[in-house]
Amino acid sequence: MPADLAVIGLGHLGLPLAQAAVAAGIATIGYDTDPRPVAELAAGRSPVDGSLSAAEIRRMLARGFRPTTDPAELGRVRTAVICAPTRLGPDRTLDLSAVEAAARTLAARLRPHTTVLLESAAYPGATEEFLRPLLEQGSGLRAGRDFHLAHSPSRLDPGNRTHDYAHTPKVIGGLTPACTESAAAFYGRLTDKVVRARGPRESETVGVLESNYRHVNIALANEMAVLCHDLGVDLWDVIRCAETKPYGFQAFRPGPGVGGHSVPLDPNYLSYSSRTPGHPLRMVGLAQEINGRMPQYVIQRCATLLNEHGKSARGARVLLLGVTYKPDLADQEGSPAPEIATRLRDMGAHLTYHDPHVPHWRVRDVPVPRADSLYEAAAAADLTILLQHHRTYDLQGLAVKAQLLLDTRGASPAGAAHRL
Template structure:
């Protein structure tokens, strides 16, 4: 008997998909080549980097499952395996392999290629194959399709269905999960699109059909870059407003009352997470490049990339203004994950800020309710048991992430000196970015 769905890659993309499908009573199998990941999942423990102790507060579908959510998945029939033979016994297979940034800031498609070759060796006629990884427009047709066809002897669009669907997972989001977030799908042929829509329609309230896989892939590029460009704009405004003595947070508060033509973004110490800016002008895979960058994306990356340096400068300036040197100063960093209420530290700016503060001679400590251990330059940073007591002892406390568990008014009252990079503390109680 064939299973409904195989999720290939059980990381930050694959686990939420498997959770949503299992909750909708699809017979779901998870495949991952890493035995440790599979062993942890089978034991009911989320793998490291996918969820934290506080992730149990998440609503189902808001991100990688908590331990309790994983136990519900297992009780619902989900099973994880390292045996690729299971891929030959499924109706739909979804590749959720990671695509990290390479040294030249291109997307590294190695894991996607490995997943495709594994699937190709077991691919059967009439199977629907989808890709959810962040990729460049053209990847499904020009990179994935040849691997699948060469390894299986089958032809996409004739013998099996092939489509792309951009992942819209937002870990920690309590309002939107898989069910109530529209799912975009672009198939190689109209029949491919409909086959993919039939699967996703079983656990997503709304399916949006793109004209093809390239259009669906470009949706991910637009959505990722939209955020990065707007974050860069407000980060530049933060520096500008600080230099001229204007309260940016009040500016944003007022601007967001405009009912048209404006969406509020807020500055921060930098950007992070798996949802990187995507520039198709960089080399995507051998033999494919536009030869020119997306200029707005390039500028946004430059602006956002220098925010950790700016935060470090603000720290040194604040200490100096209060008669203290950065050298020897006790600095407490609060929140080292890339976004609120998750454990994931992927590309989080905290590590660069910590590194720069150490180079200035600061004595670092940190607190994060979702992160038990944290290292900078390969060396462990002491973890404070109580953020409030640690803030009282520190010469400077820096709020890098506004986890819901933080009582910011209480922190502001305890801290000797507080730099709030998220504008989350009550007005007048802290120095803001």
Template sequence: MPADLAVIGLGPLGLPLAQAAVAAGIPTLGYHTGEEPGALSPAELRRMLSGGFRPATDPAALGRVRTVVICAPTPRGADGRIDLTQLETAARALAGHLRPHTTVILESPVLPGTTEDFLRPLLEQGSGLLAGRDFHLAHSPSRVDPGNRAFTPANTPKVIGGLTPACTESAAAFYGRLTDKVVRARGLREAETVQLLETNYRHVNIALVNEMAVLCHDLGVDLWDVVRCAETKPFGFQAFRPGPGVGGHGVPQDLSGPAGRGLRMVELAQKVNNRMPRYVVQRAATLLNEHGKSARGARVLLLGVTYKPDLADLQGTPAEEIADRLTGLGASVSYHDPYVPAWSVLDRPVPRADALYEAVAEADLTILLQHHRTYDLQGLSVKAQLLLDTRGAAPLGAAHRL
């Protein structure tokens, strides 16, 4: 069966798009670029294959589709800037087989200007075609929220911005087959900046509530009760909740470097959020000390080490720094996570607790880092000698809250 769509990159952004396309009846080609693949159960894979999905490793297959969506990972590099290596690899693989009239859409998170100034030259030089004349080029910020069952590609509006009005309309026609609503941005850079705003909005508000958590602890105020009351306001407020740090694939961007100026509020928010793992470890050491124990030699159990509940994704999880810092204090660290059968921090394996309740009872301190639905926090809090709850999920009075 010939494919209508090729998705380049089958990680956390590309795989949900491919699944949605297949569910919408669009024959889809999945081209793997070397990124960590998204998780599919055998049943999900069978459904996709029977629905018209075909995995491919030969880039020649990319020249036989009408629409190509690039979802290559763009992680932070060692210097803190966005690493476009995998995007470049994807672009070069496509460019050698790009045909006239193809619509190319970039969904990877990038800084404004990347689609036109970085991706466009790679495609044009490699294909001999001109964007906006021979093929359509557009950007659509990814709005994937892994594990969110309420919002799917079908009911999440899709923003589109093209190099030309015709590029925008071509991309909009494709996404109109997947979603109930398509929103047209003025151009490529506006569409790219949408994701910048959405990601930074999340990080800035998480930073605010994380700072509130530290302040409220010092004041003896229950922040979770404060948030519960505040979110009853029907206007001007959206509830965010604190945690041990911020993980995930949508990293905040302060625009320093290529754009020539930074966003000071985002830079400050990053500092606040990056400080939270250290704060969690400080609270842990203080709790142990208050109960006559030292962090050195203490048995500390971490509950939930993924960055998001009910998912196996460890991308950017704050649990890694927390485990490393606790180990540096001399603590004996173990973990439990129903989604992570094995876990290493800085190439050192962390022991996994298989018998959860026994491990909680034996630990000098248990720290809830991620609230998976399978955790019975009422029962666990009864078993725990000390429980530090960084998610405000345990029953009131059953744990020490962040």
């Protein structure tokens, strides 16, 4: 059966979109150049940690979803959505190589009247300056005349059952008004509300603002955590009280680092952009610096706690609880746990870990032993560190068993543990 939609990129962006489309009755194919995720999906398994369950994948397949590595399939759809991964490189530039590869593959098979949508993280101007020329040169077609082109920032919150795809407003910005309406017609089948931006640049900048908002506010919470510890103030009680204010305040909480798939973007560091503003977003850069220091701050707190109890980090038995970036998910994208584990190892500590969602864990290609009995491991460890609070953890019980418990998430009862 011919498909109406092609989702290009079967990762954390593409799979939820494909799921929403299939649920809406849209004939959907999932395309990826990597045969591994395609094979996993075809076998009824999720290729992405913390994404869809095996049962959800099987339901998609039963409803007609077809994963494929055949690029010819892209020439038979009415709508193609590029969900290729984009990440920041070591120099803080956004790597769009996967988007480029997807665009070139699609362009060679692009038909007139197709709607092409970009959901991958992008800088303001990427749809027009980067994606459009690739599609036009590869297809011989003209965007806005022969095919529709638009951008829509991803707003996925993995594991959030309240704000799922259908109940999260979708922002769209088309190259032309007709492009916007074509995109609106597609997304209107998947979500309760579609919000039209003035154009793709505005839509792209929505993604930049939303991502930076998260990172900047987490950085403020992290700075407050350090300050409050130095002052002997209970930050978690401060946040509890502050969030009762009915206006002008949204609670963000500190942690051992900032994980997740969204990245802080400063347009001054966008390698593909031909026009940068010349004024770096200083607050974004500072937020990234502050958040990047949190793993080292956790290590300092660990060393201090051990020292106060007559122990050294060298030779200490340390249990890490929760190594994913988000509670109750298996997704480890951007988790601070590997850096913290590496630093502890470098100090000579002996590590074990426990995570109900991660059966095996390696750091620098070296396996970390997994604790089979959580309470026995906590009792045996010189220091237990809560890095992620999964709902299965009974922190009151762990605080009783553990010799020392450092809670980096503020999830333990007051007085039951040392909190960040």
